[in-house]
Amino acid sequence: MKLLFNRLIGCTLGLLAGCFLFNTDMEIRQIIICVVLMTIFFTYLRPLINLIILPFNIFLLGILGLFADALLVYWAAGRNFGYLQALFIAVIIALCYLPYKKSKFRFWRV
DSSP states (O other): OHHHHHHHHHHHHHHHHHHHHHTOOOOHHHHHHHHHHHHHIIIIIHHHHHHHTHHHHHHTTTHHHHHHHHHHHHHHHTTSSOHHHHHHHHHHHHHHHGGGOOOSOOSSOO
């Protein structure tokens, strides 16, 4: 449940930042539907896509995963954003998830 809530917050912040930066005229209802779809896509469909593209992603040093995330944003947003705008929103969403990721390896000690 915590993972789903974190993904909902990340998708909401990323989409609102994208709407603000690209000056789209999305209604509140469209934003809510898009956030729910992106949360579902990023929670359930993204691991499957990452598993499928894993062999190519290894050779491309992980950059293909970002393009797959942009595709998920593009699917969820419909015709409100272009693919390059969806790519930028995917980067924002990845940055929003960064504080919630737990890493075993720490480069600094507190």
